[in-house]
Every structure is written in structure tokens, then in C-alpha cells.
Amino acid sequence: MSTRNLIILLLLCGGTSLHAQQKSSKPDAIDQKVEALLAKMTLEEKVGQMNQYTSDRLATGPLTPNSSKWQEIKDGKVGSLLNVRGAKETREVQALALQSRLKIPLLFGLDVIHGYRVTFPIPLGEAASWDLKAIELSARVAGREAAASGIHWTFAPMVDIARDPRWGRVMEGAGEDTYLGSQIAHARVRGFQGKGLGNLDAVMACVKHFAAYGAALAGRDYNTVDMSERQLWEVYLPPFKAALDEGAATFMNSFNELDGIPATGNKHLQRDILKGKWNYQGFVVSDWGSVSEMVAHGFAKDRKDAARLAVTAGSDMDMEGHSYLPNLIQLVQEKKVDVALIDDAVRRILRKKFEMGLFDDPYRFSDEKREVKEINSEANRKASREVARKSIVLLKNDNQLLPLSDKYRKIAVIGPLGKSNADMQGFWSVKWDNDRLVSLYEGLQNRSGKQTELLYSKGCNINDTSRAGFAEAVKTAQQADVVIMAVGETLDMSGEAKSRANIHIPGVQEELIKAVQTTGKPVVVLVMGGRPLIFNWTAEHANAILFTWWLGSEAGNAMADVLYGDYNPAGHLPMTFPREEGQIPLFYNEKSTGRPAPDGKSTPYRSSYLDVSNNPRYAFGYGLSYTNFDFSDLKLSKASITANENLTVTFTLKNTGNYAGEEVVQLYLQDPVASVTRPIKELKDFQKVYLKPGESKTITFTIDKEKLSFYDQQMNWTAEPGEFRLMIGNSSDHILLKDKFELVD
Numbered sequence: 053m054s055t056r057n058l059i060i061l062l063l064l065c066g067g068t069s070l071h072a073q074q075k076s077s078k079p080d081a082i083d084q085k086v087e088a089l090l091a092k093m094t095l096e097e098k099v100g101q102m103n104q105y106t107s108d109r110l111a112t113g114p115l116t117p118n119s120s121k122w123q124e125i126k127d128g129k130v131g132s133l134l135n136v137r138g139a140k141e142t143r144e145v146q147a148l149a150l151q152s153r154l155k156i157p158l159l160f161g162l163d164v165i166h167g168y169r170v171t172f173p174i175p176l177g178e179a180a181s182w183d184l185k186a187i188e189l190s191a192r193v194a195g196r197e198a199a200a201s202g203i204h205w206t207f208a209p210m211v212d213i214a215r216d217p218r219w220g221r222v223m224e225g226a227g228e229d230t231y232l233g234s235q236i237a238h239a240r241v242r243g244f245q246g247k248g249l250g251n252l253d254a255v256m257a258c259v260k261h262f263a264a265y266g267a268a269l270a271g272r273d274y275n276t277v278d279m280s281e282r283q284l285w286e287v288y289l290p291p292f293k294a295a296l297d298e299g300a301a302t303f304m305n306s307f308n309e310l311d312g313i314p315a316t317g318n319k320h321l322q323r324d325i326l327k328g329k330w331n332y333q334g335f336v337v338s339d340w341g342s343v344s345e346m347v348a349h350g351f352a353k354d355r356k357d358a359a360r361l362a363v364t365a366g367s368d369m370d371m372e373g374h375s376y377l378p379n380l381i382q383l384v385q386e387k388k389v390d391v392a393l394i395d396d397a398v399r400r401i402l403r404k405k406f407e408m409g410l411f412d413d414p415y416r417f418s419d420e421k422r423e424v425k426e427i428n429s430e431a432n433r434k435a436s437r438e439v440a441r442k443s444i445v446l447l448k449n450d451n452q453l454l455p456l457s458d459k460y461r462k463i464a465v466i467g468p469l470g471k472s473n474a475d476m477q478g479f480w481s482v483k484w485d486n487d488r489l490v491s492l493y494e495g496l497q498n499r500s501g502k503q504t505e506l507l508y509s510k511g512c513n514i515n516d517t518s519r520a521g522f523a524e525a526v527k528t529a530q531q532a533d534v535v536i537m538a539v540g541e542t543l544d545m546s547g548e549a550k551s552r553a554n555i556h557i558p559g560v561q562e563e564l565i566k567a568v569q570t571t572g573k574p575v576v577v578l579v580m581g582g583r584p585l586i587f588n589w590t591a592e593h594a595n596a597i598l599f600t601w602w603l604g605s606e607a608g609n610a611m612a613d614v615l616y617g618d619y620n621p622a623g624h625l626p627m628t629f630p631r632e633e634g635q636i637p638l639f640y641n642e643k644s645t646g647r648p649a650p651d652g653k654s655t656p657y658r659s660s661y662l663d664v665s666n667n668p669r670y671a672f673g674y675g676l677s678y679t680n681f682d683f684s685d686l687k688l689s690k691a692s693i694t695a696n697e698n699l700t701v702t703f704t705l706k707n708t709g710n711y712a713g714e715e716v717v718q719l720y721l722q723d724p725v726a727s728v729t730r731p732i733k734e735l736k737d738f739q740k741v742y743l744k745p746g747e748s749k750t751i752t753f754t755i756d757k758e759k760l761s762f763y764d765q766q767m768n769w770t771a772e773p774g775e776f777r778l779m780i781g782n783s784s785d786h787i788l789l790k791d792k793f794e795l796v797d
């Protein structure tokens with residue numbers, strides 16, 4: 053039985069439906085408890101539940117000085133705190149809340165985005181693994197560690213589709229594709245919530261940022277988002293629905309406006325779609341200060357107006373907006389807000405606290421003994437290394453320079469990231485003082501035998517123009533048999549409020565590569581960062597290139613595993629890498645237009661540039677292996693299907709190389725003629741397949757009506773009869789098998 057089916061069985065036996073967030077009709081035991089408690093609450097206590105503050109020690113947004121928060125907690129005026137962590141500290145703060153009249157426990161939230169104590173690769177890096185089990189494992193370990201440290205609620209997964217690498221938060225999501233992003237949303241919610249809320253090793257997931265935050269104009273964080281309803285539904289909403297269908301406990305809205313209305317005050321998003329059409333029963337927390345920021349948006353007159361607009365639109369909890377607590381009571385008294393809206397929000401919040409078992413025992417997650425046992429274990433580090441190896445993408449490997457053979461006795465590690473530990477954790481990691489983050493150099497030390505001598509030279513800094521270290525770096529290279537370069541961004545050059553207009557590898561690092569290259573030594577370049585970067589010279593001239601993202605606690609060991617071939621790299625890009633910023637936004641599933649440019653080349657009177665091809669440097673779905681795979685023998689079960697029939701697609705995959713390894717086989721479809729233009733191709737399925745050298749396997753895909761459907765001119769989700777083109781390959785720009793079939797009435 054597959055893991056997924058096992059989890060479903062466990063959940064159903066445990067009475068916790070997979071769709072806990074879409075309500076059954078009859079009130080259950082928790083409903084009754086919620087109603088009983090609600091009936092006792094004063095309006096002020098109700099509003100208190102809708103109020104969330106940060107602890108001052110770990111601010112993840114602009115801090116508002118607030119000395120009264122600890123007293124307000126005792127007075128029952130706070131429903132949740134974020135950025136409190138640790139069994140001891142959460143217990144202490146919870147004790148304050150239990151001094152309130154009704155002793156309603158606090159929810160403790162934290163951004164456990166890619167690991168709690170043991171850090172995993174940044175989410176965009178994990179997405180490059182295309183390995184749903186590995187991604188679920190990462191979230192499971194993170195959830196377990198966080199729950200053991202008093203955390204009830206992680207503000208993850210971030211499921212924002214992003215097509216613009218200038219936006220620093222691409223590092224936090226699953227890239228540009230809706231299908232891949234939806235599958236990963238399922239996996240991450242499964243991982244964080246485990247066997248369901250109430251289990252001591254489960255934390256509440258929080259799907260964010262609802263919605264379309266990743267489409268910020270010009271890739272500038274917090275910027276305006278404006279798009280058609282069709283694009284919203286086709287590209288940006290599906291991962292949220294996938295997370296909801298997986299039982300995600302909570303949602304977080306977003307900073308951006310959508311079609312002129314800030315998400316936090318957007319009834320269409322939060323009430324019509326999320327709580328209406330999708331019947332979502334959990335609660336929505338605002339993003340940090342996003343309620344009060346509606347004043348700056350020009351959507352609210354003042355914080356009181358913002359509070360009215362936000363609660364009316366379906367924002368249930370005000371994170372650090374300092375707008376609900378001071379205003380909602382008056383708004384109800386002035387009949388500008390119906391108390392029924394307050395009651396609805398508070399019901400949703402209280403329900404989660406009951407489901408988490410906090411009324412039975414408010415301290416159940418704050419157990420210092422369990423904390424010591426659970427976090428930073430060797431098993432958790434082993435899991436991190438496993439996921440990290442799978443996230444690395446081999447972009448180039450001329451003459452099979454990799455894997456490194458033991459004949460290389462002297463290896464030079466050159467570049468500003470060669471010995472960096474801190475950067476390996478990436479943005480959105482929970483910072484620890486003494487955390488063990490394995491650098492590339494240390495990973496090579498751990499792996500290379502006694503007979504290998506490691507040399508090192510920093511060469512230059514990450515982001516300045518000094519070339520003073522070049523000469524020494526060249527000298528170091530000259531003494532070596534092979535050079536491994538480590539270049540890229542610092543951990544805080546991608547992430548929130550880290551948009552970059554120039555996404556070239558920063559500083560003079562590529563010049564350093566050029567200088568080292570003049571030695572004629574074989575050069576392997578490891579590029580580290582939180583987003584697609586531009587490095588055209590390196591792409592053309594380096595012998596081998598690995599993109600390693602930020603790999604977390606076991607980074608150096610995972611990189612060494614791949615460099616030495618202990619693990620055959622199988623990562624594939626979840627996002628397009630452009631040649632120039634001027635091409636952005638550039639994504640694989642674009643429309644044909646009326647004047648498509650053949651092969652993306654610059655062509656008169658065609659949709660192309662005079663100075664750059666339309667083609668990316670590296671395409672969505674691209675990634676190499678140390679072995680080769682052959683795709684053959686494509687068969688379709690039928691030449692045509694009706695809307696209620698399935699089409700079975702099979703082909704043979706063979707490992708024709710000398711290394712065992714995994715291939716990510718990708719199925720793309722095109723609807724070439726439709727009542728609304730369709731993309732030239734769309735990812736509709738994929739499988740990650742492990743084969744030994746010489747081994748073959750028949751791969752099977754099933755195509756159903758769902759995979760052929762889109763929103764027609766009336767926004768009805770439908771599949772239109774006609775021809776469909778089928779493409780199978782190992783990258784969106786490397787299609788190896790093609791065929792077509794008909795959908796008939």
C-alpha cells in the first residue's frame with residue numbers, strides 16, 4: 053500500500069477526514085464546545101481572539117512597539133502569538149493567557165518554511181527534486197521538530213506560483229508551474245499535518261499568500277497584481293485548492309492588491325471563493341500588518357476603516373496590524389460591523405484550538421523532554437541530506453568531468469561561498485546560534501580520502517568589485533588537478549523584500565571564474581542562490597555546472613555526495629532560467645501569439661527581440677544526469693476518447709548509461725485550437741523513475757477529461773472536442789516522444 057493510501061487509511065480510521073476543512077453538515081462535538089464557549093464570551097474577549105502579536109525577539113516584519121502586549125494576553129485580548137519558540141518559552145507565555153477569565157489558550161505560530169532546527173533545502177530547491185515523497189518527508193521532519201518545541205502552527209506552505217525571478221520570494225515556493233506546484237502543495241500539507249491535527253507531532257499548515265502574490269508587477273515585492281479572472285483561476289488558484297483539498301488547517305492572505313482590491317479586504321477572494329465556493333471552514337490570518345496597510349494602499353481611510361473592510365471581507369485574524377483590537381468593538385457598537393461576522397471568525401479560530409487539543413491541555417506541545425529528544429537528531433539530519441542531494445540540478449557536464457574520480461589528488465575550492473556555513477541555510481530559516489551547517493569545503497573534507505589534498509582560496513567577495521584576491525586564486529588553481537568553484541548569492545539576497553532588478557551572479561564572481569579558467573584546469577562551478585540566476589559566460593565556458601540552491605544543514609555533504617557520484621543528480625528546474633533580465637517574465641507554458649518566432653530566434657515581424665533570443669538559458673524541467681535515458685515505443689490506448697473515457701499512454705524508458713539514476717519523465721499536452729487560446733504546452737503529469745544501468749521500464753500515464761479542461765469564454769471549466777497534442781520528454785524544451793489524439797463528443 054502506498055504511503056499516501058496508508059495515510060488516508062489512518063486518517064479515516066482516526067476519524068480525521070482528509071477534508072477536515074470542508075464541513076460536514078451536522079454539528080459535531082467540537083462545534084458544541086465552541087458554541088458553549090462563544091456564548092460565555094464578551095465582545096472584547098471575542099475580538100481578543102482575532103488579535104495576533106509577534107514576540108519581540110524574532111521580528112519577521114516591521115515592529116510596532118507595544119509594551120502592553122503581555123498584560124493584554126493576561127486580559128484575554130490576544131488569540132495568538134508568532135515568533136515565540138521552544139517548549140520552555142511557549143509554556144511561560146501560555147501561562148499568561150491562562151490567567152485570563154476564560155483561560156483560552158494561545159496559538160503559537162512560526163515560519164517553519166524549510167525545517168525547524170534541522171534546515172532543509174529552500175522550497176524552490178526541494179521543488180527541483182520533483183520528488184513528492186522527499187518533499188513530504190522534509191515537511192514531516194520540520195513539523196515534528198516544531199511541534200516538539202511548542203509550535204502549533206507553521207506559516208507554510210507558500211504556494212504562490214511565480215514566473216518572475218526578480219521577485220525574491222520565488223525561493224519560498226514551488227516555481228512557475230501550476231501542476232507541479234499543486235502536487236507539491238499536497239505533499240507539504242501532508243508533511244506538516246501528518247496524521248492530522250491533535251497529534252502531538254503535527255502542526256497546523258497555513259497556505260499562503262492568498263492570492264496571486266507571486267505575480268507582483270516587475271517582480272517588486274508587495275507590488276500591484278492585476279490579471280484576468282481566467283489567469284487567476286488557471287494559474288494561481290489551483291495550488292491553494294490543492295492544499296485545501298489536502299486538509300490545510302489555515303490560510304494566510306497576501307500583501308498585494310488584486311484587480312484594485314487588497315487581498316486582505318477582498319471579499320471575492322476570501323468569501324466568494326475560499327469560504328463560499330470552496331466551503332473552507334478554517335480561519336484566515338492576515339499577513340503581517342496587511343490589515344492596517346490598506347490605508348497605505350489607498351483602500352481604507354484609517355485603521356478603523358481598515359478593520360471594518362478586512363473583517364467584512366473575511367480576514368479572521370489581524371497579524372501585527374494593531375487594527376482589530378482597538379476598533380472592532382466600536383465598529384460593532386456603531387453597527388458598522390455585524391457581530392455575526394465576529395462570531396464566525398471566533399468560531400473558526402476556537403475550532404482550531406479545540407482540534408489541536410489545547411483546551412484539554414494548553415501545555416501539551418511545550419514538553420522540554422520531548423523537545424530534546426526530537427530536535428536536531430541524526431535521523432533528521434540524514435533526512436535533510438537525502439532531500440538536499442535530490443534538489444541539486446546538473447546543468448552541464450562536458451566530457452563527463454563529473455563525477456570526480458579519485459585520480460584527482462589536489463582539489464582547489466575557490467570562491468566566496470566555498471567555506472560559507474551560514475549561507476547554506478537560506479532565507480526563512482529559523483536562526484540558531486550554534487547550528488551545524490556543513491559548508492562545501494567541509495563536505496569535501498568529509499568525503500575525499502586521505503590521499504586527496506584540498507586547497508582553498510576565496511578569490512573575491514560576493515557582492516563588491518574588488519579583484520584583489522584573483523591572483524592568489526589563480527595560483528591556487530594552478531596547483532590543483534581540478535577546481536571546484538562556489539559562487540552565487542548570500543542567503544539574504546533572495547527572500548522577502550529581496551527583489552533584484554539584476555539577477556546576474558553578483559559582484560565580480562564570474563570574472564573570477566574567467567580568471568581561473570585561464571589556467572586550463574578543469575573547472576566545476578557550483579552556483580548557490582535562492583532564485584534563477586544569470587551567468588551566461590559561465591554557462592558557455594565552464595566544463596561542469598551544478599545549481600545547488602541553498603541546501604540547508606547538510607549542504608556540504610549533499611554537494612560532495614553528488615560531486616563524487618555517491619548520488620547521481622536528478623534535479624530538474626522548477627523555474628525557467630532566462631538569458632537576460634529583459635526577457636522576464638519568461639516561462640515555458642506561454643501562448644503561441646499570432647506571430648510565433650520559430651525556435652525563439654530573432655525574426656522580422658515575429659514575436660521576438662532584435663538582440664536576444666526568446667529561448668531561456670535553461671528551460672523549465674531541465675536537468676542532466678550522470679547517465680543517459682532513452683525514451684521509446686510510445687503507445688496510446690486509443691486514437692480518440694469521449695469525455696468520460698480515459699486515454700492510457702505508455703512508453704519505454706531505458707537507462708542506457710553506466711550509472712544507476714533517476715529520470716523525471718514529463719508529460720505535456722497542447723490544445724492547439726480552442727475557444728480560448730491555450731498555452732503551447734502544459735505539464736499535465738510526471739514521474740520520477742529509478743533505473744539501473746541497462747534496465748528498462750514501461751511508464752504509464754492516464755489522461756482524463758480533467759487534464760484536457762480549461763475555462764472557456766464563460767469561465768466554465770470544460771474540455772472541448774478536437775485534436776490534442778501529446779509530448780513526453782525530460783525537459784519542457786527536450787521533447788522525445790510525440791503523438792496526438794482526438795477528444796470526440
Ligand code: GLC
Pocket residue numbers: 112113134163207260339340548
Ligand atoms: C511576513 C511574510 C509571511 C510570514 C509572516 C510572519 O511578512 O509575508 O509569509 O508568514 O510575515 O512572519
